[in-house]
């Protein structure tokens with residue numbers, strides 16, 4: 076009798092006690108709005124911004140309502156206007172092209188490589204079609220950032236990073252989010268720190284930071300943004316920037332601060348689990364694990380592997396067999412998106428040409444969440460189930 080995994084792929088860890096205590100304190104005093112403070116009090120939101128900026132070495136930080144809001148605000152703040160074209164990943168999550176559409180701009184999709192990163196040859200070929208790139212480190216895979224920065228610099232492209240899956244990650248020791256002009260993060264439940272919803276935006280550019288603060292709905296209270304630029308920066312920006320409210324509140328910030336303090340420990344725990352799964356699936360015939368470059372410090376909150384050149388039918392069979400044994404795999408190659416969309420051809424509000432090379436990669440990508448509620452034994456069991464079922468289907472199809 077083959078074993079069945081009983082754990083939940085969608086169960087996160089509880090909020091740390093320190094976060095619960097801090098949240099209760101905010102609820103007891105009732106000042107949830109970030110600008111509602113008493114004399115001598117620094118809002119939880121401001122403290123979170125200061126601590127996050129310090130953790131990645133950014134000059135300025137703004138806490139907002141979601142990762143999607145952070146990206147749309149970043150696009151507005153760097154000057155993207157309705158009708159502009161914006162380069163972005165063909166393989167990412169719906170909020171990324173959605174942020175581009177939110178500002179009335181048009182995504183230009185750049186392909187994905189078998190290493191699951193942005194295809195830099197495709198980027199180089201398309202770099203003259205736009206002045207901004209919204210780069211998504213989809214599923215935590217980081218491309219050669221030096222080469223990417225070189226391509227962007229040569230083409231005069233401003234780069235914004237979507238770090239929803241790379242909070243705590245780095246390329247050559249430089250934190251993800253600090254390579255671009257703006258870095259955007261999500262604090263939605265399935266990301267690396269959890270306040271249900273929430274986002275963070277970082278930049279070293281004073282003008283961009285000032286515009287982002289005004290857009291987020293700071294009224295004329297920008298001086299309370301201690302992780303923001305000096306007040307002179309707002310001289311004209313405060314009159315020229317529309318208010319598109321998307322602030323974070325003190326309750327969410329209170330929940331997030333202890334999690335941010337724990338982030339390095341949590342990242343190490345994710346990677347232990349990732350490696351435990353990988354250790355078991357590596358070497359399975361017909362399956363390719365994604366080699367992680369030495370320059371990349373990643374956070375293994377999810378794992379991907381490829382079933383290259385498999386028929387759709389065989390992939391579906393392997394996914395179904397794993398599901399029957401309690402292991403939830405996501406296949407990005409299906410004709411109909413399930414649960415969420417991650418492929419350029421699912422976003423039909425964009426008139427995008429077909430991308431056969433990317434289609435071929437996408438047809439073989441299998442994805443799995445690795446929540447911290449899994450023990451290392453759970454991960455080994457999951458890896459074993461995947462190995463057994465993938466081998467079985469592969470051998471039967473030969």
Ligand SMILES: *Cc1c(COP(=O)(O)O)cnc(C)c1O
Pocket residue numbers: 141142143144167168170171211212213214237239240260261262263266273274
């Ligand atoms: C979750 C996510 C975002 C942001 O999502 P929000 O729900 O708006 O916080 C952005 N990019 C990717 C790749 C994501 O997975």
